[in-house]
Amino acid sequence: MSNFVFVLDTNKRRLNPVHPREARLMLNQGKAAVFRKYPFTIILKESCPDVLVQDLELLLDPGSKVTGIAIKQGNKVLFGAEVQHRGQQIRDALLSRRQLRRGRRNRKTRYRQPRFLNRTRPSGWLAPSLQHRVLTTLTWVRKFIRLAPIASLAQELVRFDLQLMQNSEVSGVEYQRGELQGYEVREYLLEKWNRRCAYCSVENVPFEVEHIQPKSKGGSERVSNLTIACHDCNQSKGNQDIRDFLSSKSDLLNHVLKQAKSPLKDAAAVNSTRWALFNALKATGLPVTTGTGGQTKFNRTRLNLPKAHWTDAACVGRIDSLLILTSKPLLIAAKGHGTRQMCRTDKYGFPSRYVPRNKFVKGFQTGDIVKAIVEKGKKIGQYVGRVAVRSTGSFNISTNNGLVQGISHKYCSIIHRKDGYNYGFCHDAEFIQRVVLPPRVKTSRFPYSRRFLDEKTRRSH
Known part of the structure; x- marks a missing residue:
């Protein structure tokens, strides 16, 4: 079942969303026209001042890569969407720009003293890849507010304990002691990998610091993503994925992956942006409530709903019951608004x-x-x-x-x-079958005035 359709009257007054069947009938009868394709919105050709509008609630499940959105009317979920962010693309673009500029300066200009000490950042500053997540989510909140009678907002204000995720036994004063306490990075890596190359186990040769997950593919500088390797192995691996490089050595691959801890980039991104998003939502003037991640998981498990970003959003906060009236969330992918660069370059920075x-x-x-x-x-x-x-x-x-x-x-x-986004719908049949759909509830044909119906339609009602 598709999402409900947003409705505006001729004065762009926000009305109650309607079932796609009802919207299709109004369009066929010439009582309405298509106002917007994504999300699908129709505009009536007459004003409806006497229609009683019911308040809706917009719920958010912010994530590092995808943010889930759900719109509820009481306990009925009328609309679901998932916004895919482009934070990693922004990071890669800024990294490439920095590398190209550094290369040009080294080739064509004299030495310049560093100026980083006289550049200050305002309070609450976020990296561009993180700020994008906040602004994109806020953009879609404002769009839905313009299309539907949204009266309140809800956000999952989740917090990740990064040290506990790395070490489940950490407690007390250990929180104040980092992984490198008493070590330098190279000395720590030598002790951790027993002064041997992680890939060929050679000893007593000069070692180089190696990124298990390459930086060019999203790897970080965390010590858990570093290892030591001899020069030959480091050159052979290059920027290959560790699973491709050690595809024929399954035992060695498992050993390296066991030593390297899972990345915390996504959890850190959510931790960094959660309060910025909360303050931005409060600035809209609507009441904002919050829920915890454990509360969301408890609601989703209790209601036997499949794991998805938009279903997580629907389960934010205190919920007694849910009536899922949609199973096809709108998939929104941020693509950006282009670039001001008039001369495109190749990967080396030369005009192409x-x-x-x-x-x-x-x-x-x-x-x-x-x-x-x-x-x-x-x-x-x-x-x-x-x-x-x-x-x-x-x-x-x-x-x-x-x-x-x-x-x-x-x-x-x-x-x-x-508008800077690409759109699609979830067509996964297995996913749709796992959604627990309620029995169809018989309601009135239209929530609006009878003057929109001709005589034949009136008699049928």
Whole structure:
């Protein structure tokens, strides 16, 4: 079952969301028009000042990579969504920019003294990859507030104990002692790995500090992600994943993974942004309640719901019962709004291509979601996805099945204008079957005035 449809009257007054069946009937009868495709919203052609609007609650399950969103009306879950963040992409882009700048400065400029000591950061500063998570979540909260009568907000204010996650027996004064107490990093690694190469076990040779999970693939500088290796093994591994490098040595792979602790990057990101998001939600002026992670898990287990970000959001706070009226959450992926860079570079920082001066080509711009129906040629078919425009008028469309190149603008029609996000729906049949759907509840056909119905429809009611 799909999400409920948001409804606005002709004055853009927010009304109660309706079932997709009811929205389809209003559209077919000409009583409403499509206002927005994602999330699907219709606008009525008459005002409805006499319609009683029921307050809704917006619930959030903030995560490092994905944030779950649910909208409830009492105990009924009417809408679910999952927002996929692009924090890792932002981090990689900033890292690449820093490396390219450093390379240019070393090649072309004289030595410059460091200036980092005279650069101060404001109170509450967050790294761009973390600030993105807060701003993206807040953007979607504001969008839903404009489309539905949201009266309150709820957030899962979870806190991770990073030291306890590494060592389940830590207590007391041990919290004040780090893993490297009394050691330098290299000496600690030599003791930890018995002064042998972690990959070939050679001894009495110069060792190099090696990242188990490569930095180019998201690895951190934490000591648990470091090991020692001889020069030959370090060069052979390069930036390969440890599982690929030791694919033929399963025993050695298990030993290295056992020594290396699980990364805490995601837990640290949630810890860093939870209060910033809470304060941003309070600034909206709506009442905000919070719930713990244990409370969310208890509710989800008690109600026998599958593990998903949007179902976790629906279980935030104190809940007696839930009536899940949707099983197809809207999947939202942050793609960014492009770049100001007019001259694109290759991986070494040298110019490779230029961007056209005009963003719009034949009425389209890169990032629009289009529908192309090709009726002749080698690419006959129907394609839906984000478009990448070209000055020649021959576009590329990114669909769920891959990239389709060389589609003429004549076959394209706009579905959704560029807003920095890509959209989709969960089509996992097994997931949908695991959702405990309630029996259908008979309700009135429309929650609005009878004047929207013709005489035939009135008699049928």
